[in-house]
Amino acid sequence: MSIEQAYNNWASQYDTNKNRTRDLEGKALRATLASIPFETCLEIGAGTGKNTEWLMRKAMLVTxxxxxxxxxxxxxxxxxxxxxxFIQADITKDWDFKTQEYDLVSFSLVLEHIENLEHIFKEAAAALKPGGHVYIGELHPFKQYTGTKARFDTEEGRQEVECYTHHISDFSQAAKQCGFKLVDVNEYFDDNNRNDIPRILTLLFQKSST
Ligand SMILES: C[S@@+](CC[C@H](N)C(=O)[O-])C[C@H]1O[C@@H](n2cnc3c(N)ncnc32)[C@H](O)[C@@H]1O
Known part of the structure; x- marks a missing residue:
């Protein structure tokens, strides 16, 4: 099943199913971006709008x-x-959905569905103003190593969505090649238990201001 079809099927239960990854990433985004000012935001993989309202309250405009x-x-x-x-588009293609240059490009739980990170960072760099930020909140690769992935249950059985594992260095190297510097990295744990495997990885990159 294609990723698009899988999410079309998942949509009716996405907000209501128990989903620790969805919920913890929402907290991680708010914690990471609370002190980052932005007026314009390009939210990639917005889904059912879990983070859109919060981003909208801080910004003047959200695509x-x-x-x-x-x-x-x-x-x-x-x-x-x-x-x-809201715009329906595939980010593995050209980003012709941009309406302007943004202060922030955010990715929440979407890059695990994207194989080629270089294309994504290239397009994000082109979409940002100088000094703009990229926020990434992802299922931690350590969790992926243990077999955790995006999945949901239907009457026909469990559906798994096509995923790719990106190591932390894959993100940092792809970002570096596109001129970003890493300004923050953090890990979030179930029940704040730091003896456990972290569930969410956040990365905050900044585009050069010149
Ligand atoms: C796990 S959901 C995350 C939704 C929301 N950001 C959240 O945190 O709840 C992943 C989202 O990425 C979207 N997605 C996956 N591949 C994509 C692509 N190639 N282009 C645009 N969106 C994509 C899916 O449709 C889905 O809504």
Missing amino acids: AVDLSEEMLKRARKKVNSNKVE
Whole structure:
């Protein structure tokens, strides 16, 4: 099943199923970006809008992009503001959905579905103003090494969504090649238990200001 079809199927239960990864990433995004100022945000893989409302409250404008029309349908219902525009698009193609240069490009739980990180960082660099930030909140690769991946249950059985494992160095090297510097890295644990394997990895990169 394609990734687009999988999320179209998952959409009706995405917000209501027990999902520690979804919930912990929401906390991680808020903690990471609380002190970062931005007026314009390009939210990649917005899904059902879990983070869109929070981003919208900080920003003047949010362009929220996703591959799945069914996920976006739910986001449009949840977020009713003329500060947000929702766009259906595939980020593995050219990013012709940009409407301007942004202060922030955010990725929450989407890059595990993308094989080629170089293309993504190249497009993110082109989408950002000088000095702009890239936020990444992902299922931690350590979790992926143990077999955890995006999945949901249906009447026909468990559906797994196509995923790629990116090591921490894969993110940092791809970002470096596109002129970003790493300004923050953090790990989030279930129940804050730091003896456990971390569930969420966050990375914050900044584009050079010249
Ligand atoms: C696990 S959901 C995360 C949604 C939301 N960001 C959150 O944290 O709850 C992953 C999202 O990435 C989107 N996605 C996957 N591949 C994509 C692609 N190639 N282009 C755009 N969006 C994509 C899916 O449609 C899905 O909505």
